[in-house]
Amino acid sequence: MPAASGNGKSGTSGKKGVTCQGSNTKTVAAPLNRPVNHMLLTVTNTGSSICYLYGYPAVRFGEAQSVPPVIEDSKPQAVVTLAPGESGYSSVNLSAADGSGTNGHTEKSLAVYFQGRTPDEDVPSAAHPSLPAKGAYIDDSLKVTYWQQSMDNAISW
Template identity: 80%
Template sequence: MSSISRTRLVAVAATTVLAALSLTACNDGTGTQDEGHATGTSTSPATASPAPSAATDQAPATGSSAATGSSGAGAGSAGGGAGTSASRTAVSRAPASSSGPVTCEGSTTRTVAAPLTRPVNHMLLTVTNTGSKSCYLYGYPVVRFGEAQAVPPVIEASQPQAVVTLAPGESGYASVNLSATDGSGANGYTAKTLTVYFQGRSGSGSVGRAATPSLPAKGTYVDDSLKVTYWQQSMDDAVSW
């Protein structure tokens, strides 16, 4: 057989195979498929299908970010709460510290000086708390009659067991021995004015405003026997000296 005949035979055989394949494809309606083409065809829907799903997956991520923001806001709120708590603690300590007793002095008390008939040559000092807080009457009254420069001594035996405390409206007392009953006192004079100074806790010097109670119009006679008692909680204790 010549080479031309063999070529024609191969061509006819190839044509017959192709025709058979075409006929098979037309019969099942799927078209011609090979591995490479099938993979490409299935990949296209697979790629298109996850796209919405991917968008959906991103939504919770955004939501998580928003939740984180909320948590941050929550932390801010908690911080605000802590700030509020600190403010309350500052406001709650101020009243506590300002509600305790203070030292009695002239601006928050009223002082009255009244001569006594018994004991003779004595005067009673009455200090009434006119303030809104309790106050302490420390020590004894530091009195000054007229222009006297010296401070009268205190009767040490009259010291009470505790500091005199006056609630609002309450009174404390001290007596003043004005002069010797037997006339033995020296350097006597008649005073027209009286100034009463209040001691602080330390007992040295005076604190606050002094009181200036009125004296009888004729004045009050004093001499070198002048001395005072400690402040007392009751009038009876004050006049017993």
């Protein structure tokens, strides 16, 4: 039987998908010029089977004690599915563009934690993407989007 083509999943049929996490992905955090005060998280599946990006990234800048809230309106209709080599995206709103955010400061480190299919699934491996040398300026308006299949969807929030 010939391999399927065009669906991005050729060669992965019959393999059970796994939860995306730090150990089977590469995560890059890149500042965006537009929208202003945003960062794009790009997660690329480096494993040999499909992985699923559930929910949204739990980002932790520096020694933060809590994770920022998600933008509920950004919830996609389906779980983001990444074949080997494919990428998924989330946008991080770092600070208020109008300066209305409080407790603004610069952080030099970032950890990205992944969610499981169910709340009790343990996803042990976080990602630790590099931030720009000058760090990332954040304030209390910090928010993230749900994982998105396309970069355009991620940066539309």
